[in-house]
Amino acid sequence: MKESLSIAEFDGKKYKIRLVDSDSDNKAVITHYLHNVENGVAKYYEKDAKEYIADFLNYKYGEEQPKTVKETAIQELLFEVNNVPFPTPKNYTFKFIDLFAGIGGFRMAMQNLGGKCVYTSEWDEQAQKTYRANYGEIPFGDITKERNKAYIPDDFDVLCAGFPCQAFSIAGKRGGFEDTRGTLFFDVAEIIKRKKPKAIFLENVKGLRNHNGGKTLATILNVLRNDLGYFVPEPQIINAKDFGVPQNRERIFIVGFRKDLKIEEFKYPKPLDADVSFEKVKEENVVPTKYYLSTQYLQTLKNHKARHESKGNGFGYNIIPDSGIANAIVVGGMGRERNLVYDDRIIDFTPTTKIKGEVNREGIRKMTPREWARLQGFPDSFIIPVADASAYKQFGNSVAVPAIQATAEKILETAKIKHHAKRK
Structure with missing residues (x-):
């Protein structure tokens, strides 16, 4: 096994541990396990996580490493994933997953409302670095891989995804579930079909409304409503500037509720009466x-x-x-x-x-990148561990946290999912 960039490095009186293995998905398994060792979600990661941790220790010490080293290593690793700027709320009230996570804009909003992230996926390695620095967790990579899908737990409440926009080959067809194969939306739909969360929250560029002559959005709605059986109100364009940040950023929000919840109406959040200007985020x-x-x-x-x-x-x-x-x-x-x-x-x-x-x-x-972070609603305690070029890309691709949080709060209220009210 080849030594590579570690998840963590610890200096003790008698040992130093550098985690190894170039497969970041293995590291994702470990951090997801450690984030869930105190609840039932850990079972989805436990077998492989313990195997990978043992491999790491065996690489350093051989088969004869003292038991105390292994126990200490686990404790140090737990400290590593929990000693971060934005840990899981201790008194969390609901669970969610974070797909196409970027740098965790959805996660920031959902944790603010009392949520616990039980699975996250993001393929970009630089974004993974930022995500790990702030949340103590390494996202799984390519969500199209069945190996990565297989780790997704059951019984989470909300699926969040800022999925990329792609055209579907639906010429002359109804545009159903099978017609989305080969697109990233198909993977989102497949996960919804398997796991059946109470609610879904999707975000995309405003242009999705007219993408591919409107066929792309029509197909998405048809799949969610008819093939997957969710109540999906008409999507709405939400502007970040209406929720406390000085950025004219319009994005389409799509929300849905499992039909057995018997929800027949959903109201998107009303704009805040807030005075916003660039000077409030200026260095x-x-x-x-x-x-x-x-x-x-x-x-x-x-x-x-x-x-x-x-x-x-x-x-x-x-x-x-x-x-x-x-x-x-x-x-x-x-x-x-x-x-x-x-x-x-x-x-x-x-x-x-x-x-x-x-x-x-x-x-x-x-x-500056920090000004861009503020324009997206990230607090100044949010760590930017990457070079400026990557930081601009990451914040440019991110969701605007306040707009996501305001909408998420409405979703949780509508689905009667217990949460912490945070919106001012």
């Missing part, structure tokens, strides 16, 4: 010079915008005033270029990265 201190645009890059953006304006197009960079609301933060350069800000507090114009030209004197900079 309090002077930010590093690396976030300021170079003169040459800024001129390129100005030229690009001027060309499009001359053609009557509205493309190009945007500068968000302190009193304004950010555009949707999205993956890619335009996500940052449409969310530039003025910040004239800079005092050192010495470039800290390789740039063409010099640092601009107009005080124009990109938002």
Whole structure:
């Protein structure tokens, strides 16, 4: 067995343990087991988890390692998964699973409401790092693999999934369960079919409504309502700015309830009467010079915008005033270029990265990853353990926590699932 990046490394008086094995799904089994050692969910992970832990210890000590080392190792591992910024609520009242989890926006919202995550899946390795740093758990990888599906426990209350949008091959067909094969929605539907949670909560881009001429959404609703037997009210476009964060981010929310619950009506949350503006999430201190645009890059953006304006197009960079609301933060350069800000507090114009030209004197900079985190409703205690490029991608792909939490609270109320009321 080959030594690799560890789940945990512990220094004691007589030993050091470095966990091994390059298969992150094995590490997912271990952390999921450790998160559930005090409840019945552990049984879904226990056999394999104990085998993997034994393998790790045998690699270091051989078959003769002292029993005290094994016991101490387990205790240290338990400390590792629980000593995190956002542990499971001790008095949790419901269980959920987190599919296509990203960096845990759904998990943040559901834990705030008193939920316990009993399974999570996210294939991106950089996102897994961020997830582990904040929740003490490594997500399972590719959810299309039966091996990973097989670990999903029974008897959880809510299935959460921010699944990617894909077109289905449904030309001339009714667009049922079988027609979604080969898409990631099929895997979500298959899990719903097997586990039959009380409620489901799906999130996607606004464009899903018209994706593939509206056929994609029609197929999703048909599968959920007719094939899987869930009450699914009409999906709704929810804007993050209506729930306390200064970001104009519209996303489609799809909720559903198992029909035996006899739910016939669902009301999405009403917008908060909250005053939101970028200044409330802006960095309090002077930010590093690396976030300021170079003169040459800024001129390129100005030229690009001027060309499009001359053609009557509205493309190009945007500068968000302190009193304004950010555009949707999205993956890619335009996500940052449409969310530039003025910040004239800079005092050192010495470039800290390789740039063409010099640092601009107009005080124009990109938002920082922490500002993006705040725009998505993540608290400042949320750890960002990855490089900026990965951080922008992760926050750009994330759900907006406050909008998810407000809707989740309505779901729990409607399904009569006990929870902690957190919405102000």
